[in-house]
Amino acid sequence: xxxxxxxxxxxxxxxxxxxxxxxxxxxxxxxxxxxxxxxxxxxxxxxxxxxxxxxxxxxxxxxxxxxxxxxxxxxxxxxxxxxxxxxxxxxxxxxxxxxxxxxxxxxxxxxxxxxxxxxxxxxxxxxxxxxxxxxxxxxxxxxxxxxxxxxxxxxxxxxxxxxxxxxxxxxxxxxxxxxxxxxxxxxxxxxxxxxxxxxxxxxxxxxxxxxxxxxxxxxxxxxxxxxxxxxxxxxxxxxxxxxxxxxxxxxxxxxxxxxxxxxxxxxx
Amino acid sequence: xxxxxxxxxxxxxxxxxxxxxxxxxxxxxxxxxxxxxxxxxxxxxxxxxxxxxxxxxxxxxxxxxxxxxxxxxxxxxxxxxxxxxxxxxxxxxxxxxxxxxxxxxxxxxxxxxxxxxxxxxxxxxxxxxxxxxxxxxxxxxxxxxxxxxxxxxxxxxxxxxxxxxxxxxxxxxxxxxxxxxxxxxxxxxxxxxxxxxxxxxxxxxxxxxxxxxxxxxxx
Amino acid sequence: xxxxxxxxxxxxxxxxxxxxxxxxxxxxxxxxxxxxxxxxxxxxxxxxxxxxxxxxxxxxxxxxxxxxxxxxxxxxxxxxxxxxxxxxxxxxxxxxxxxxxxxxxxxxxxxxxxxxxxxxxxxxxxxxxxxxxxxxxxxxxxxxxxxxxxxxxxxxxxxxxxxxxxxxxxxxxxxxxxxxxxxxxxxxxxxxxxxxxxxxxxxxxxxxxxxxxxxxxxxxxxxxxxxxxxxxxxxxxxxxxxx
Numbered sequence: 001x002x003x004x005x006x007x008x009x010x011x012x013x014x015x016x017x018x019x020x021x022x023x024x025x026x027x028x029x030x031x032x033x034x035x036x037x038x039x040x041x042x043x044x045x046x047x048x049x050x051x052x053x054x055x056x057x058x059x060x061x062x063x064x065x066x067x068x069x070x071x072x073x074x075x076x077x078x079x080x081x082x083x084x085x086x087x088x089x090x091x092x093x094x095x096x097x098x099x100x101x102x103x104x105x106x107x108x109x110x111x112x113x114x115x116x117x118x119x120x121x122x123x124x125x126x127x128x129x130x131x132x133x134x135x136x137x138x139x140x141x142x143x144x145x146x147x148x149x150x151x152x153x154x155x156x157x158x159x160x161x162x163x164x165x166x167x168x169x170x171x172x173x174x175x176x177x178x179x180x181x182x183x184x185x186x187x188x189x190x191x192x193x194x195x196x197x198x199x200x201x202x203x204x205x206x207x208x209x210x211x212x213x214x215x216x217x218x219x220x221x222x223x224x225x226x227x228x229x230x231x232x233x234x235x236x237x238x239x240x241x242x243x244x245x246x247x248x249x250x251x252x253x254x255x256x257x258x259x260x261x262x263x264x265x266x267x268x
Numbered sequence: 269x270x271x272x273x274x275x276x277x278x279x280x281x282x283x284x285x286x287x288x289x290x291x292x293x294x295x296x297x298x299x300x301x302x303x304x305x306x307x308x309x310x311x312x313x314x315x316x317x318x319x320x321x322x323x324x325x326x327x328x329x330x331x332x333x334x335x336x337x338x339x340x341x342x343x344x345x346x347x348x349x350x351x352x353x354x355x356x357x358x359x360x361x362x363x364x365x366x367x368x369x370x371x372x373x374x375x376x377x378x379x380x381x382x383x384x385x386x387x388x389x390x391x392x393x394x395x396x397x398x399x400x401x402x403x404x405x406x407x408x409x410x411x412x413x414x415x416x417x418x419x420x421x422x423x424x425x426x427x428x429x430x431x432x433x434x435x436x437x438x439x440x441x442x443x444x445x446x447x448x449x450x451x452x453x454x455x456x457x458x459x460x461x462x463x464x465x466x467x468x469x470x471x472x473x474x475x476x477x478x479x480x481x482x483x484x485x486x487x
Numbered sequence: 488x489x490x491x492x493x494x495x496x497x498x499x500x501x502x503x504x505x506x507x508x509x510x511x512x513x514x515x516x517x518x519x520x521x522x523x524x525x526x527x528x529x530x531x532x533x534x535x536x537x538x539x540x541x542x543x544x545x546x547x548x549x550x551x552x553x554x555x556x557x558x559x560x561x562x563x564x565x566x567x568x569x570x571x572x573x574x575x576x577x578x579x580x581x582x583x584x585x586x587x588x589x590x591x592x593x594x595x596x597x598x599x600x601x602x603x604x605x606x607x608x609x610x611x612x613x614x615x616x617x618x619x620x621x622x623x624x625x626x627x628x629x630x631x632x633x634x635x636x637x638x639x640x641x642x643x644x645x646x647x648x649x650x651x652x653x654x655x656x657x658x659x660x661x662x663x664x665x666x667x668x669x670x671x672x673x674x675x676x677x678x679x680x681x682x683x684x685x686x687x688x689x690x691x692x693x694x695x696x697x698x699x700x701x702x703x704x705x706x707x708x709x710x711x712x713x714x715x716x717x718x719x720x721x722x723x724x725x726x727x728x729x730x
Binding site: 301 | 547605721
């Protein structure tokens with residue numbers, strides 16, 4: 001995402017040469033993800049949280065819930081607000097200040113997957129129609145940027161939502177906190193184009209060597225629930241069906257990893 | 269005369285030479301700009317209808333001083349870039365302190381492109397007897413793409429306008445025209461130049477100019 | 488036709504609520520060179536969208552530290568007037584418009600020959616005066632014509648349109664109700680001649696087959712849009728000619 005990272009010409013050439021020979025700098029296959037590590041609930045003070053490592057890319061998602069007013073056009077629905085911070089700690093190219101277009105784009109892609117898949121049942125988050133609803137704040141903190149923030153952040157967000165308890169007691173709504181109901185598990189899968197090949201889960205160098213990335217978000221049923229082309233490159237129309245097939249495939253695999261992490265967490 | 273109006277990406281031909289305003293993919297030549305395609309022998313070029321002047325070494329320009337720093341006059345030359353005129357490239361030797369007295373901010377000069385440093389810095393000079401400070405008459409902006417039309421074959425069009433209006437007219441490469449004469453005649457010259465700018469591609473342009481001038485004279 | 492509730496059905500007897508067929512685009516009017524100060528411009532009316540795109544440049548970059556040594560920078564500002572929608576919106580950039588500006592810039596940049604103007608900037612301003620669904624596609628379509636009008640060297644035009652899903656069916660060029668209450672919305676920008684996609688976003692739900700159908704429809708839509716863009720540029724010249 002961060003186009004300001006400068007990649008030396010020779011390194012770029014090297015990445016292209018490798019891909020031309022069917023290889024990648026870290027030895028992965030074109031549709032192979034880096035190791036995915038999901039930590040559920042690392043932040044106790046948050047209503048829900050998760051930390052996802054995709055290789056060395058490291059993202060922490062925290063969910064906070066508050067009571068607020070619904071939007072006028074959806075008086076009986078809760079509100080989701082997704083925000084991403086590319087904090088300077090994560091990369092020399094991130095600068096302090098309000099979210100730039102990359103941070104905003106990232107947050108909006110993550111938000112799109114959750115919203116389009118109806119992962120959260122917003123109707124159930126209504127307390128008093130037109131007056132009080134639950135507001136779900138999903139905040140994404142990028143801790144280490146080594147490529148593919150979109151997939152890592154999307155995964156962290158949905159994992160954190162799974163871990164979220166509605167803080168009924170804190171706000172005097174009910175005497176027990178309850179789990180936030182999750183209806184779907186959208187999984188974002190991103191690939192970038194290098195030498196006419198689309199390679200999944202790009203590391204930072206691959207990301208910087210490429211001109212274009214495509215994110216496809218997949219529901220549990222294997223449907224598409226969000227897409228975003230990012231970057232100045234072009235995508236030939238005829239390559240899209242293959243990318244989508246791979247995305248559906250990858251989405252299924254990553255979902256299993258998440259479910260397993262959730263399972264382990266419950267048993268612990 | 270037939271005019272081929274083309275848009276960017278238009279296939280101009282195969283196995284021909286592409287000139288200005290074109291790009292090549294394989295043996296195919298496409299238009300890179302919105303404009304008029306002109307074919308001469310085995311070469312095709314597209315003259316942009318608008319677009320900004322791109323400085324070339326040796327071009328004579330009309331520039332307007334926008335800033336004076338240190339030992340440089342910085343000129344708006346109606347291009348994507350400013351032009352830089354160094355003290356040492358002025359017509360005569362002067363002291364730094366006297367720069368703004370010689371040419372102040374907002375003043376107009378005719379200067380020559382001395383060299384273009386890459387990536388891009390336009391250095392100007394006034395060390396050419398055609399260069400000077402302009403303090404009379406008026407300068408108008410025209411589409412630089414229409415300058416060949418305004419000048420005409422071998423200067424025919426511009427000479428006709430000069431003769432008919434009795435004005436001194438200088439057409440600079442960067443789409444600026446300096447007109448000097450009586451206010452009445454300047455007005456007429458501007459009208460005619462604007463007309464040529466608009467209709468420039470017509471063959472019968474000189475008749476049209478004559479008619480326009482005579483019409484004006486009748487009034 | 489103002490409806491602020493989800494209609495029971497979007498398609499009745501094969502026709503949409505505004506009388507269009509599923510693969511039919513809304514009426515489009517486009518005019519190039521409508522503004523005086525800008526180096527290039529285009530006004531577009533697409534359905535009830537009313538949008539102006541203006542181009543300045545290539546010109547000196549301010550602030551200077553943004554300039555790039557070997558190429559021009561492209562800046563793209565999509566902005567919506569506060570009165571463009573039913574509920575007054577707060578003026579100035581919001582997160583939506585920042586994202587749209589970014590992806591729109593990336594949709595246009597592939598066709599521009601930015602290397603011809605080192606250290607300069609090309610600035611595109613898209614002002615949505617009235618919004619009626621599909622504003623980013625209309626903005627890109629108009630910006631592309633405005634860039635050509637400005638004489639900027641480019642490899643081709645970029646054409647854009649939105650496709651979506653209502654009543655479980657894939658439809659071309661969503662109107663406002665379809666956009667607000669439909670099941671999916673996918674804006675697409677393409678270089679029609681090469682069949683390359685330069686903008687692709689989607690929200691809502693598509694199956695893979697629906698996506699493929701939608702993409703096919705988008706391709707045909709973009710090709711129609713391209714014809715309108717071309718005619719707009721050519722007719723502008725003819726008009727000049729006949730004056």
